[in-house]
Amino acid sequence: MFISFSLLLLLVSSFDTSKFRGLTVYQIFVSTFSDGDASGFQNGWGSTSTTFSGNLQGIITKLPYISNLGFNAIWMTPIFDQGYNNSQSSINSNCKNHPSTGYFSNDYFSIDPHFGTTTDFQNLVKTAHENGLFVILDGVFGHWKYPECLSDIKASPNNKKPVALASTKNVADYTKKDTLDFFVEVAKYWIKNFDIDGWRLDVANEISYTVGGVTTNMLSYIRDAVHEAAEENKKLNKKWGTLGYIVGEVWKGGIDDLLKYYGTSVDDSVDSFFDFPGYYDMIKVVAQTADKETSSTASNIFTSINRVYEKKYENWMFPNLMIGNHDLPRIGNLVRNRWNVAQDTDKYFEALRMAFGTQAIFPGPITVYYGEETGDILECWNQSGDCGAAKDNCGRTNFVKTFIQRAQDERAIVERVIKFRTTHPSMYSINAESTVTPYSNSASLYARKYLGDDDWNKNVIMAINMKSTAVEFDVGTFACLRNLFTNQTMKVDKKITLQAFSSALFVDCDPKQSSESGVSTSWVMFFVALIMLTI
The missing domain is CATH 3.20.20.80 (Glycosidases)
Structure with a gap:
């Protein structure tokens, strides 16, 4: 039988592993x-x-x-x-x-x-x-x-x-x-x-x-x-x-x-x-x-x-x-x-x-x-x-x-x-709510709601359609989502449609950017403040 020996190290279960999940x-x-x-x-x-x-x-x-x-x-x-x-x-x-x-x-x-x-x-x-x-x-x-x-x-x-x-x-x-x-x-x-x-x-x-x-x-x-x-x-x-x-x-x-x-x-x-x-x-x-x-x-x-x-x-x-x-x-x-x-x-x-x-x-x-x-x-x-x-x-x-x-x-x-x-x-934290919704055998929707306060992005949504026809997914209502695959942003009113054999990966739009014009919100606030000063 194997015998423990003095040169072995003490267990270090308190070691900081916080960076591992995001590797x-x-x-x-x-x-x-x-x-x-x-x-x-x-x-x-x-x-x-x-x-x-x-x-x-x-x-x-x-x-x-x-x-x-x-x-x-x-x-x-x-x-x-x-x-x-x-x-x-x-x-x-x-x-x-x-x-x-x-x-x-x-x-x-x-x-x-x-x-x-x-x-x-x-x-x-x-x-x-x-x-x-x-x-x-x-x-x-x-x-x-x-x-x-x-x-x-x-x-x-x-x-x-x-x-x-x-x-x-x-x-x-x-x-x-x-x-x-x-x-x-x-x-x-x-x-x-x-x-x-x-x-x-x-x-x-x-x-x-x-x-x-x-x-x-x-x-x-x-x-x-x-x-x-x-x-x-x-x-x-x-x-x-x-x-x-x-x-x-x-x-x-x-x-x-x-x-x-x-x-x-x-x-x-x-x-x-x-x-x-x-x-x-x-x-x-x-x-x-x-x-x-x-x-x-x-x-x-x-x-x-x-x-x-x-x-x-x-x-x-x-x-x-x-x-x-x-x-x-x-x-x-x-x-x-x-x-x-x-x-x-x-x-x-x-x-x-x-x-x-x-x-x-x-x-x-x-x-x-x-x-x-x-x-x-x-x-x-x-x-x-x-x-x-x-x-x-x-x-x-x-x-x-x-x-x-x-x-x-x-x-x-x-x-x-x-x-x-x-x-x-x-994108990788376990501090989140996670659901998978099948849409027939050949299509599925994944949705995650991040619960942490260290990231402005709260939503991660991935839809997969392996069918030979388009599929409509119920995802909820969002003022602005960004598809990381296409880099396009869109307003979502409950549903999104995926074409045949395709997928999409959505996250929240960057709050620093306007969902339509791409103008920084900091500049928007600056001009609003300027207008208020002139009134």
């Missing part, structure tokens, strides 16, 4: 995102049309772009040294292609030279922070490099090394004290020495051990290490490296299985997990899953939101909703396959917008996979095997440098919505 994260798959110099890998798992030469310098060049879209955080796939050398490529495909993913490290305290240098990483963190972006690293704390790839895990600065399960050779054995000591040290090292702001934990269910059929979750120890390191940075009056956010990946089962990993109290686990159940509920409506599962019930797109407001999640839980990642087909490919439409069509982008709008009003952190802001797609892929890609790596496309006009239009919409979300708690 809007941009995910980067490092080896395919952007090549800023001559480094990078040449081989990788994915499409034959993809190059794997991305690196830290390439990310640095794109940070202003990400910030200008309105995001407030980036998550990068693993960047730690994997001890790769050319002699390994002749052993087997795992040794040749896995290093480009970053998920098979052998030195957790060094940057992989194919991605860059320590100086590059310092510059990346500094530039990200200057652009208002939190930096989240990817921690693979449950497995590491294959032993046949001619490499061994390097010890930590405190001379700790993780122990592998005898049956696997590269999966962590958390019954061993050194394993937890090692990964606690990793988690704190990058926060204290480089001011990173959080961690994403890969295959978080591996951070556990099973004895006698009973599984014990060790995630709380990693979380406490992260929180403590962030608190230490706060005491040093640092502006960054104080967020202490952790999001775990548990890609198995449904909502009840995920809740088991959260535990029954704030001290049981990490604060956040990716909302895979919510992803599948949404993707089945607007597109299809990688296994071609679909749903014809429009209101299911709001299931993930309902779970939060119906208290399926406790208030201290922060599910993170995404509409794609590096292990999934791009949503564009799934939309094309479901509806048999090309990328430059209205229906293609309308389907994407339904998913993105739902994600934008999710009451918790969200993560957008790079390229989704422009409706990226792997043109050559429809099913596993096409152009050398499988369904778990076909989404690793290179960042598109030139865009069709429709993609540019979509990016402008994403920017408008993301910027509104990051500056308005009404």
